[in-house]
Amino acid sequence: TALALEPSSWRRVGLFLELPRVRGAGVNKVMVSVINQLYLIACVVCRMGVNWQRIRSILNPRMLKPKHVSSYTNTINDVVSDFIHRVSLLRETNGGGVMVHDLTAELYKFAFEGICSVLFETRMGCMNQVVPEETQKFIFSVGEMFQLSPIIVLFPKSVWPYLPFWKQFVAAWDHLFKVGEQPIRQKMESIQQKVHLDQSVEGAYLTHLLLSDQMTVTEILGSITELLLAGVDTTSNTVSWCLYELAKQPEVQEQLYQEVMSVCPGDELPNSEDIARMPYLKAIVRETLRLYPVVPGNARVSVDNEIVVGDHLFPKDTLFHLCHYAVSYDEHIYPDAHSFLPQRWLRGAPEKSRQHPFGSLPFGFGIRACLGRRVAELEMYLLLSRLMKHYEVRPDPAGTAVKPITRTLLCPAKPIDLQFVDRPAKQRRAV
Numbered sequence: 497t498a499l500a501l502e503p504s505s506w507r508r509v510g511l512f513l514e515l516p517r518v519r520g521a522g523v524n525k526v527m528v529s530v531i532n533q534l535y536l537i538a539c540v541v542c543r544m545g546v547n548w549q550r551i552r553s554i555l556n557p558r559m560l561k562p563k564h565v566s567s568y569t570n571t572i573n574d575v576v577s578d579f580i581h582r583v584s585l586l587r588e589t590n591g592g593g594v595m596v597h598d599l600t601a602e603l604y605k606f607a608f609e610g611i612c613s614v615l616f617e618t619r620m621g622c623m624n625q626v627v628p629e630e631t632q633k634f635i636f637s638v639g640e641m642f643q644l645s646p647i648i649v650l651f652p653k654s655v656w657p658y659l660p661f662w663k664q665f666v667a668a669w670d671h672l673f674k675v676g677e678q679p680i681r682q683k684m685e686s687i688q689q690k691v692h693l694d695q696s697v698e699g700a701y702l703t704h705l706l707l708s709d710q711m712t713v714t715e716i717l718g719s720i721t722e723l724l725l726a727g728v729d730t731t732s733n734t735v736s737w738c739l740y741e742l743a744k745q746p747e748v749q750e751q752l753y754q755e756v757m758s759v760c761p762g763d764e765l766p767n768s769e770d771i772a773r774m775p776y777l778k779a780i781v782r783e784t785l786r787l788y789p790v791v792p793g794n795a796r797v798s799v800d801n802e803i804v805v806g807d808h809l810f811p812k813d814t815l816f817h818l819c820h821y822a823v824s825y826d827e828h829i830y831p832d833a834h835s836f837l838p839q840r841w842l843r844g845a846p847e848k849s850r851q852h853p854f855g856s857l858p859f860g861f862g863i864r865a866c867l868g869r870r871v872a873e874l875e876m877y878l879l880l881s882r883l884m885k886h887y888e889v890r891p892d893p894a895g896t897a898v899k900p901i902t903r904t905l906l907c908p909a910k911p912i913d914l915q916f917v918d919r920p921a922k923q924r925r926a927v
């Protein structure tokens with residue numbers, strides 16, 4: 497095993513395709529019930545080599561091509577509108593008119609609703625006053641799966657079934673697949689009905705996958721479940737940290753507010769073209785992901801050949817662990833590394849030209865990099881810009897500092913509570 501703490505090593509290692517076996521189907525297969533094994537081995541994350549490549553090349557275009565991704569803007573904006581109302585409801589019902597407690601839990605619901613509306617082309621009701629039980633259980637199961645995974649892999653595979661939390665772990669996986677399955681079956685039925693009635697069939701992600709005939713239904717079920725799994729905690733934790741930092745830094749928040757209002761004045765809803773004209777917003781998200789990389793480290797295996805990285809020769813099959821979190825806080829790479837300084841990401845900033853291009857890679861690198869990056873960015877930008885238009889975010893006056901903790905992903909160690917103060921409507925219109 498090699499720990500990669502020098503960003504240049506990414507350039508070489510990130511190009512490998514293979515992830516460590518521990519994430520591979522060989523191990524995961526024993527994790528879940530017999531039926532769900534089928535879906536799991538069809539997932540993109542668990543797959544290796546040519547199988548992975550084939551599935552990834554089918555999933556890629558509608559997840560990563562700007563033309564397709566920007567077509568999800570209205571769908572996501574509808575979810576954002578509901579989240580804004582939910583903030584207001586939470587403040588009134590449980591926050592003394594101003595406070596939202598445990599923001600991350602609320603953002604999980606937003607992220608789940610957002611990714612479901614993109615993938616399934618339907619709404620799940622997570623922004624309703626009462627969140628559907630199944631959804632709540634899915635969110636809980638994702639959390640449980642991420643929390644237990646790093647513990648389970650410390651034990652040899654043969655003892656897993658005897659671990660006290662094994663059943664819980666299996667139940668969590670089973671539930672994840674169950675939640676994905678239902679809307680997919682519904683969509684298949686509705687497509688079949690339309691075809692039967694000779695009606696035209698239109699739709700976005702799922703409809704496209706189901707109609708394109710490039711993947712089996714099992715592969716679609718596996719891949720969609722995995723996108724759900726990867727798409728909830730990642731964006732929600734990142735937005736939580738971003739709002740936490742903005743609350744602590746009113747001058748940064750004010751600059752962002754001014755940028756949003758100058759590009760998108762009054763009550764207009766930002767769209768993807770507007771977002772392209774908000775460099776400070778993007779810099780804020782980049783800086784958030786530097787200080788709180790939600791995937792704090794990941795890995796690659798050099799399966800084909802030995803490899804030279806820096807001055808070292810590593811044998812074939814070396815496991816490289818890429819330490820995003822450690823590199824993000826390296827003072828040689830990011831001076832004043834512990835401070836939240838979004839301006840370091842602005843084009844033309846003196847810091848930017850001195851920064852290592854591989855210093856912060858929160859979405860990974862190479863052909864195996866994050867599949868949901870563009871959708872995640874669009875979701876975060878649309879949500880943050882709208883929140884800024886409606887609310888000024890302030891810290892909890894009684895609150896203390898919140899530190900990150902790793903549960904596979906980097907999460908807040910305790911709930912983040914923030915005040916959401918209305919921006920005067922006339923102020924919004926005047927700018």
Ligand code: HEM
Pocket residue numbers: 540541552611722723724726727728730731734785790791794795857858859860861862863864865866867868869871872
């Ligand atoms: C702030 C948001 C997110 C961050 C920081 C993030 C980060 C990452 C990272 C670091 C990886 C591993 C890449 C590598 O090994 O090089 C990854 C993989 C992946 N992500 Fe994300 N992610 C985010 C959101 C999402 C969303 C919203 C989705 C789904 C729509 C998603 C789907 C995936 C999938 C499917 C993979 C596995 C790709 C493969 O193995 O081929 N991610 N993500």
